[in-house]
Amino acid sequence: MAYSPITPMAKFELFSEQWQPKVVAEMNDYQFKVVRLEGDFVWHSHADTDETFIVLDGSLRIDFRDGAVELAAGDMFVVPKGKEHKPFAASEVKVMLIEPSGVLNTGDEDQGERTAQNDVWI
Amino acid sequence: MAYSPITPMAKFELFSEQWQPKVVAEMNDYQFKVVRLEGDFVWHSHADTDETFIVLDGSLRIDFRDGAVELAAGDMFVVPKGKEHKPFAASEVKVMLIEPSGVLNTGDEDQGERTAQNDVWI
Numbered sequence: 001m002a003y004s005p006i007t008p009m010a011k012f013e014l015f016s017e018q019w020q021p022k023v024v025a026e027m028n029d030y031q032f033k034v035v036r037l038e039g040d041f042v043w044h045s046h047a048d049t050d051e052t053f054i055v056l057d058g059s060l061r062i063d064f065r066d067g068a069v070e071l072a073a074g075d076m077f078v079v080p081k082g083k084e085h086k087p088f089a090a091s092e093v094k095v096m097l098i099e100p101s102g103v104l105n106t107g108d109e110d111q112g113e114r115t116a117q118n119d120v121w122i
Numbered sequence: 123m124a125y126s127p128i129t130p131m132a133k134f135e136l137f138s139e140q141w142q143p144k145v146v147a148e149m150n151d152y153q154f155k156v157v158r159l160e161g162d163f164v165w166h167s168h169a170d171t172d173e174t175f176i177v178l179d180g181s182l183r184i185d186f187r188d189g190a191v192e193l194a195a196g197d198m199f200v201v202p203k204g205k206e207h208k209p210f211a212a213s214e215v216k217v218m219l220i221e222p223s224g225v226l227n228t229g230d231e232d233q234g235e236r237t238a239q240n241d242v243w244i
Contacts, residue, residue, distance in 0.1 A: 003184075003191035006198045027172040027200045027220065030152070050149040062125075069125035076128045078149045098149065098220070 008034050008096050009056055011122050019114065021097055021105060022122035031101050034122070038092040042114050044107030045084045051099045052078050058093030062086070130156050130218050131178055133244050141236065143219055143227060144244035153223050156244070160214040164236050166229030167206045173221045174200050180215030184208070 006025050011034045015022060019041070021033035037060065053062065054076040062069050062077060063086040069077050079085050087095075106115045128147050133156045137144060141163070143155035159182065175182065176198040184191050184199060185208040191199050201207050228237045 001189040003186065003189050003199070005191055005193045007196060008198065009196055025198060025200050027174045032198070052147070052149045064125065067123040067125050069127055071127045074129060074131055076130065076147060076154070077125070078147050
């Protein structure tokens with residue numbers, strides 16, 4: 001049987017829209033998603049789960065109410081559950097997110113156009 | 123408050139031993155571990171969980187009873203729960219593993235010297 005690796009970076013050739021995470025893999029009830037981010041997101045938190053950011057290309061800042069973390073390509077950060085955060089990228093950054101299936105990108109509330117459709121595979 | 127990114131690749135400067143995963147981050151009840159692999163591991167499976175491999179540097183083959191997958195740097199693969207597998211690297215490869223806390227590297231049985239200590243942070 002032939003098995004194929006998943007190459008997250010290669011998935012970015014398949015889409016150009018920003019702030020719309022696409023699922024590339026599942027592990028138990030968790031999903032790996034790739035997303036292009038640029039500019040400021042909305043403040044939000046996830047009451048029930050941590051959320052992992054891995055920067056694949058570019059630079060990402062994650063703002064917290066009491067500070068921030070700067071991530072370069074190859075860096076990762078786990079935002080603790082319940083912690084308010086706001087991603088920001090001065091120029092487009094390619095990111096992989098890891099979180100349980102069904103988690104809304106805008107956190108516990110629907111925030112209109114910023115709330116992305118879930119379970120979109122690429 | 124100052125927050126620090128985690129840089130998995132930088133953790134490899136802190137150890138040289140092979141087949142001994144080191145925890146670099148936790149997300150809920152999952153752990154991210156970095157490990158150096160070279161040569162052949164033992165056949166094993168994890169009855170209760172999938173296991174994710176992300177290759178950071180080098181090349182990794184994961185053998186299955188009915189095939190294999192070849193991973194280059196930047197590639198990932200999720201081994202389904204219960205599936206027998208055996209990692210192999212012709213030369214040393216740097217890998218990040220993601221799996222629930224408490225999972226033994228040799229699967230459901232202790233396999234002697236190949237069974238690594240768990241929860242070793244770096």
